[in-house]
Amino acid sequence: MQIHIQAQGGVPIYVQVMQQIKYLVASGRLQPGDELPSIRTLAEQLIVNPNTIARAYRELETAGVVEKRRTAGTFVAEAGSPLARKERLRLLRQRVDQLLVEAFQMGFALDEVLKLVEQSELNSQPPRKG
Amino acid sequence: MNDLVIDIKNLHRRFGDKHALQDVSLSVPRGGVFGLIGSNGAGKTTLIKHILGSHYAQSGSVSVFGFDPVAKPVEVLGRIGYMSEDRDVPGWMRVQEVIDFTRAFYPGWDSGYASQLLELFELDPKQKIRNLSRGQTARVCLLLALAHRPELLVLDEPSSGLDPVIRRDILTAIVRTTADEGRTVLFSSHLLDEVQRLADRVAILNRGRIILSDPLDTVLESFHRITLRFDESFDLAPSLVGAIESNGQGHEWTYVYRGDREQWTQAAKRLNAQIVHEVPLSLDDIFVCNVQHS
Numbered sequence: 001m002q003i004h005i006q007a008q009g010g011v012p013i014y015v016q017v018m019q020q021i022k023y024l025v026a027s028g029r030l031q032p033g034d035e036l037p038s039i040r041t042l043a044e045q046l047i048v049n050p051n052t053i054a055r056a057y058r059e060l061e062t063a064g065v066v067e068k069r070r071t072a073g074t075f076v077a078e079a080g081s082p083l084a085r086k087e088r089l090r091l092l093r094q095r096v097d098q099l100l101v102e103a104f105q106m107g108f109a110l111d112e113v114l115k116l117v118e119q120s121e122l123n124s125q126p127p128r129k130g
Numbered sequence: 131m132n133d134l135v136i137d138i139k140n141l142h143r144r145f146g147d148k149h150a151l152q153d154v155s156l157s158v159p160r161g162g163v164f165g166l167i168g169s170n171g172a173g174k175t176t177l178i179k180h181i182l183g184s185h186y187a188q189s190g191s192v193s194v195f196g197f198d199p200v201a202k203p204v205e206v207l208g209r210i211g212y213m214s215e216d217r218d219v220p221g222w223m224r225v226q227e228v229i230d231f232t233r234a235f236y237p238g239w240d241s242g243y244a245s246q247l248l249e250l251f252e253l254d255p256k257q258k259i260r261n262l263s264r265g266q267t268a269r270v271c272l273l274l275a276l277a278h279r280p281e282l283l284v285l286d287e288p289s290s291g292l293d294p295v296i297r298r299d300i301l302t303a304i305v306r307t308t309a310d311e312g313r314t315v316l317f318s319s320h321l322l323d324e325v326q327r328l329a330d331r332v333a334i335l336n337r338g339r340i341i342l343s344d345p346l347d348t349v350l351e352s353f354h355r356i357t358l359r360f361d362e363s364f365d366l367a368p369s370l371v372g373a374i375e376s377n378g379q380g381h382e383w384t385y386v387y388r389g390d391r392e393q394w395t396q397a398a399k400r401l402n403a404q405i406v407h408e409v410p411l412s413l414d415d416i417f418v419c420n421v422q423h424s
Contacts, residue, residue: 007324008323009410010353010409010413013326013327014347040309043305044305047302047327048305049327050305050309
């Protein structure tokens with residue numbers, strides 16, 4: 001699991017860890033059932049306060065992205081959970097917003113963008129279930 | 131049961147006519163990393179020396195583990211691991227000699243852990259201290275501070291003047307110390323990215339006064355830079371309640387704001403202004419801004 005922390009900006013580190021794990025899960029690089037590193041391991045790897053990692057894991061659990069199992073490990077939750085789907089939608093919406101901003105700046109109208117999405121080469125591939 | 135490892139109240143210290151510490155109150159709870167931030171000469175080392183009992187409180191009080199460190203040095207110092215800013219160890223001693231010498235002061239010395247650290251830090255026990263590089267000397271000091279597994283680790287500017295590899299050793303030691311339940315770390319630094327990585331709580335010391343002391347997340351969440359757009363053009367920044375600093379021109383003015391989103395939304399609304407941009411401030415910016423406006 002590859003996470004990069006920026007300790008110079010104003011975004012709290014637990015938020016950065018949360019966002020990146022959410023992204024890894026939503027993009028499929030972390031699969032349901034995958035185990036996350038222990039709090040201590042990740043804290044030493046990133047050189048951040050272990051409480052920060054604990055907070056990120058706690059909030060990810062509340063958001064339904066990960067689940068704690070009795071054997072003291074933290075695992076990626078099943079993607080079917082409504083919260084996980086909501087999170088993926090949120091990420092997708094951000095990307096769509098970015099796309100539309102760029103499209104409008106380049107002078108394309110909405111129906112032109114939609115047509116482009118329909119014609120996209122990726123469209124010929126079967127969508128991933130989730 | 132007092133859960134504060136360090137409790138300082140209204141501490142005042144003068145050297146001649148220089149007020150080194152003025153009305154300093156500071157509480158360090160057990161089990162976390164406390165970052166003490168300040169410019170050179172702000173009083174960080176003077177404050178740390180009060181915690182270690184090398185300075186007595188001229189007025190106000192200092193309590194460490196519930197004791198006055200000046201009156202009860204054995205009870206206090208035996209439970210603290212300390213690394214000083216100048217990392218002074220006798221140059222004529224060999225690494226092993228300085229370890230044996232230090233061990234004698236600490237009943238809780240863990241020889242197995244000391245050997246482990248010796249190996250981890252790639253230190254040669256037969257080397258004379260004066261022949262070590264600056265980084266190796268820092269590692270010796272870190273070993274001496276850690277090997278009795280102190281309840282409180284105090285590091286004064288631990289990584290100043292060191293290369294990234296050794297800084298990493300020191301920062302990892304802080305992470306490990308705090309991962310062990312109940313241990314507390316207090317470190318002073320002017321390298322704010324380190325503080326941002328490691329600290330739970332921070333205090334800013336400026337010219338002998340504590341100008342801010344809060345959990346790090348609270349600090350980061352309460353300072354933003356927001357840009358407002360006004361219908362009419364102004365020559366001077368329209369005054370925004372809660373703003374610390376402002377600059378800009380004409381229709382758009384940027385403010386450093388202390389408070390939450392609801393507060394600045396309300397304040398902007400009262401000025402009939404539209405919020406066009408908002409970004410959280412980094413610890414670096416927060417530090418500079420607080421020092422300039424204190």
